[in-house]
Amino acid sequence: MPMDSKEIARLIKARFPDAEVTIRDLAGDGDHFAAHVVAKEFLGKTRVQQHKMVYDALEGRMGGVLHALALTTAAPKS
Amino acid sequence: MSEQAVHDWIRKAIANNDVVLFMKGTKTFPQCGFSSQVAQILGHMGVDYKDVNVLEDMAIRDGIKSFSDWPTIPQLYVKGEFVGGCDIVREMFQQGELQHLFDDKGVNYDRAKMTA
Numbered sequence: 001m002p003m004d005s006k007e008i009a010r011l012i013k014a015r016f017p018d019a020e021v022t023i024r025d026l027a028g029d030g031d032h033f034a035a036h037v038v039a040k041e042f043l044g045k046t047r048v049q050q051h052k053m054v055y056d057a058l059e060g061r062m063g064g065v066l067h068a069l070a071l072t073t074a075a076p077k078s
Numbered sequence: 079m080s081e082q083a084v085h086d087w088i089r090k091a092i093a094n095n096d097v098v099l100f101m102k103g104t105k106t107f108p109q110c111g112f113s114s115q116v117a118q119i120l121g122h123m124g125v126d127y128k129d130v131n132v133l134e135d136m137a138i139r140d141g142i143k144s145f146s147d148w149p150t151i152p153q154l155y156v157k158g159e160f161v162g163g164c165d166i167v168r169e170m171f172q173q174g175e176l177q178h179l180f181d182d183k184g185v186n187y188d189r190a191k192m193t194a
Contacts, residue, residue: 047166048148055149063149068112071165 003066005033008058015057016041026070034070042075050074084141092155096185097127100142101152105129112164113152119171120154124188125180157183 005023012021012035019039026032035054042050050073055062062069079087092098097120103109105117105127120127132139132151142153146160154161156179161167170176180187 047169048160048162051162051166052147060149063143072169 003030003033003061005030008033008035008066008069011059011061012037012054012057015053020076026068032068033066034072036072036074038074038076040076042073045075047073079137079141081141081144084137085145088138088142088145091128091130092158095128096157096183097125098130098155099127099152100130100132100138100155102131102133104131109133110151112150115164116152116154116167119167119176122191123171123176123180124191125185156180156185 005025009021009023013019016037016039019037019041022036024034026034037050037054041053045053051071054071054073058066058069099105099113099116099120101108101110101113101117103113105121108114108117117129130138132142139151142151143149146153148160148163150163152164152167154163154167161179162170167176170179177187177192179185
């Protein structure tokens, strides 16, 4: 049950409306994605916390229908 | 095994070993690309670590996710603390942060290799 990259972006944007979200479909199979998320909500958070926030936004799909999402996160540079 | 018992087992494993990698497969025979990447990084750094193959025990496979509140495997623990999954470990390694973490925590690795 592959996911659409637009759907991934939509879920992340719903949680972080001002975030810069870049999704790449790595294999073109709708199953291997790389996401880069830059959000002000990440300021002062550790990497683990930042990734958890994105996983939360994906509402349990990570590790389930979404097996392969390579994630990088960052707070915006001031 | 109850979830409580699994969490106790995990707690003991990460207390008794400085570096523990919960992974799919083993360090010599990883069975998932993400687990393989982390095993390769640790191997490259010459870190002595304990590998726990979650594919051998469904209770641990589920239990490690609830233990750390982290949805995926692999999971790396250093001195009892959750460090991250594949993406975070790779990023930390590339930026030299993993080496700093091991230095801070007093974990041995092959420093000569890292400065080469």
